[in-house]
Amino acid sequence: MITLDKTCFLAHCDWIYNNRYKLQNRLCADFVVSGFVINAFASPYYSYCIDKITVRNLIKLWNNGFVYNNLPLIHYSQSYGDNSTHIAYIDNGNLINQTFFYNDEQKYIPTNEVKQILKDLRISVNK
Numbered sequence: 001m002i003t004l005d006k007t008c009f010l011a012h013c014d015w016i017y018n019n020r021y022k023l024q025n026r027l028c029a030d031f032v033v034s035g036f037v038i039n040a041f042a043s044p045y046y047s048y049c050i051d052k053i054t055v056r057n058l059i060k061l062w063n064n065g066f067v068y069n070n071l072p073l074i075h076y077s078q079s080y081g082d083n084s085t086h087i088a089y090i091d092n093g094n095l096i097n098q099t100f101f102y103n104d105e106q107k108y109i110p111t112n113e114v115k116q117i118l119k120d121l122r123i124s125v126n127k
Contacts, residue, residue: 004055006035013090017072020059029056036074036088039118050121057121065111068098076110076118 004012016023023029031054038050038058058066058074066073068089075088075097083102088095100107110118 002030003032003034003052009033009035010090010093010095013072013074014093016055016059017062017090020062024056024059024063029054029059031055033058033074037077038074039076039121050118053121057117061114061117064113064117066114066117068108071096073108076108 009016032052033055034052036051036053038053038061058072062072066076068087071089071091073087073089074095075086077086078084079086085100085102085107086097087100087108088097090096
């Protein structure tokens with residue numbers, strides 16, 4: 001299994017995102033992206049973390065709404081303590097982090113499809 005580290009992925013993310021429909025059924029879609037926490041949630045009773053993902057699953061997320069202002073997300077998490085949302089996205093090869101509080105109208109809200117994909121990925125990672 002071929003792994004793409006954070007630096008390599010950032011250098012090619014815009015191209016991957018713009019060509020995702022061509023790539024989603026190719027062998028390179030099975031490359032694993034590491035170095036990012038794609039999804040996380042922590043509470044005193046339940047926590048999880050997805051810290052690696054295939055390009056195919058990332059494309060599946062993007063195609064189902066894992067984007068913010070038409071830019072590909074690579075991180076989404078919720079904070080238990082203050083109910084804030086944290087995202088990271090790629091813009092021209094740069095990693096941009098953003099935090100939203102519970103009442104922020106501009107915050108990213110995942111679609112039901114994105115929530116289901118993340119749930120399925122959590123289950124497969126924890127096996």
